[in-house]
Amino acid sequence: MIKTNLFDDYDQGNEFCEIFGPAAAIDDASLLAKRLSKYKIRTLNQRNRAAERELHNLGITFTIYSDAGAIDRILPFDPIPRQITATDWEKLDAGCKQRVTALNAFLTDIYSKQKILKDGIVPSDLVLKNQHFCKEMMDVSLVHNTYTHISGVDLIRDETGEFLVLEDNCRSPSGVSYVIENRHLMMRSFPDLMEGMKILPVSDYGKRLRGKLMETAPPGIQNPQVALLTPGVFNAAYFEHIFLAREMGVPLVEGRDLIVDDQDRVFMKTISGLVRIHVLYRRIDDEFLDPEVFRKDSMLGVPGVMRALKGGKVSIANAVGAGVADDKAVYAYMPRIIDYYLGEEAILNNVKTYICREEDDLNYVLDNLKDLVVKPVGESGGYGIVVGPKATKEELSAIKNELKKKPDNYIAQPMINLSVCPTLTPNGVRSRHVDLRPFVLTGEDSWVLPGGLSRVAMREGSIIVNSSQGGGSKDTWVMR
């Protein structure tokens, strides 16, 4: 009988592979590669089906509501893990901390003295006219100057294996629940694969998060009460809100459960009366947060919570107005921002970015549209992205017109070939593109969850990994 190897038909092309390394020097000597190669495809399929069924039954889902009722969907799960070496992780950990430290310094500055704007490092209008810039936050002082308590740093990896920052997320980045649930799932479904592997644990995320949030509580409070503010069961990410409240052991509240009294204190309505809240981890957008200040028609928010924030009676994570720092337009300036506040070179490089508001860059972009990825600024979830090499003529000419009309709305980046990872598909194990979103928690200082969310584009050749566009996820192993 011929001995089959799981990777017999696997071809990573010219890409960097998360298990076998660069195409030029394929290395199948790792323990993970050796163990995986012994699995039969049928075994993998069987266990994968069992794992996905378990996701459904445990309700590890995002929910789509329609007239026909609630549909619970799982994020497609791929059973072949992605591996990060200890050396790589050391650099990622330091790089993510550095980046978030600079982001917080930047936010502190632009909401007070605005030195970086006065010094001309970042164009003023880019910040002050940004839709996420919040005038209400001017000169509001925050504990430890922390604006982005929970940050997601989206990374990709080029052909050489270098990690590059694709974007920052300072407005309630989601996905961390999948990181932890994927690990639980792997431990249940593949104990034989994991046995003896030295993988850094992810299970203390909830405890760490609660600790970091408590560090940012208004000063002088003995045992600060943290609560997680959700828009409610209709939110697609509701499972994650449940997950985090449960992992932290804090109440999950909605706007209608809270009141702000005439002394600007925030309370929740309990069966034993009103109970004070000191830190609010909110998973609702700025504009819905406080109908007294922002959208008047918001049913999700808490009237008066901005008064409480300004009076130092409550801390809000992430801070209102933090979104200005994760804008794709500001992103282009991050290497300079890091240098300006920390006097350091960026540990993690940006992807080369053309700022279409600058004439030279715009001309370059218009001339080289075919080879570039054009992204609207101020959007998230992968919407409105035009991938030059894969776009039709019509799409290219449409984006050309848009660029000429509203250059400020766009940035462009060269086409980067995302790294790949062996992935289970209906046709066997094939290479699929992956990215990585580590999660950084910041109170007095920062902590990075080992690994992060590895999203995988389930369609062949696709580099769009967003769950809203059909992406799946993998367990991410940071090796000790």
Add this chain to the structure above:
Amino acid sequence: MLLSRYAENAFWMGRYMERADSLARLLMVTESFAADQENDEAWAPILSVFYDTEAFNERGKPLTALNVARFYLNDPTNPNSVASAAHMVKENARALRHLISTESWRQISIFQKDIIALQKRRFALSQLSDICYQIRNGYFSHRGIIEATSFRDEVWRFNRLGAALERADQVTRLIDIKYFRFDRDDDHHATPPDVAWWNTLLRSVSGYHAFQRRHSFNADPADAAKFILCDNHLPLSVTSAANAAFYQIERLERDFNAQPGPDVLKAAETLQDRLNSPPARLSGRPLHKFLDQVQVDIMGLANALNERYFSPA
């Protein structure tokens, strides 16, 4: 420290799960009793005890056994069906996800999935009791899992409180199927049910054998009524259910500093007094009237609980 909103979710999660089981029991009783009757008349009383006659007629279907069974089993537009109850259990549990055990959430998800699958099936009357058994088994695993895995916090107390009140209410309706016709003094069509019916009823509350052990050979139907209503050793009796509810209210105060306040206490006392002094003879019109009053008392207690715990100022 429990949010009022979650207390309400826990309460209703308990109520709806109990309702699903009670409906399944009710259909089983009716089915087994109607089997040896020639027409489908035996099914009409269910509609009456739930005040559903109008809602049923609106659907334009003839009054047949199968149509009534479907109306109560898998009609998602009937708020008083097993399908609706299972849906409401799931939705209340969904809000409570972070406060209930993962095991119970898992069971509720599977339970609801099974009920949805049922909705798509056009079952025949001969399958009805099998389906009801399946629902009851789902309920039994639910109670087992809740009992075995729930942290004994306020969520647990409110959940058991809701379940107890619903159980008390549903048992009165189960009996009333044969007694609501005694509503008017001059109704000559009203005939008291025979021993066979009482035996079916006793079986449906898991009390048949216990009743035989407790009572003399030639027990009267009125004894069976008293047993199902007031015997505090029978877990499904109204008295047992009401006592379970009172106990939860007491523990909420004692363990969680959630004082019930005068209105809840007064409503509980009214119900307790009523159950402690049933009419001398539990049959005919007095029985129907008694059942009616108990239902009103239960509703009064539910309203008081709602005011006190679920609608904070």
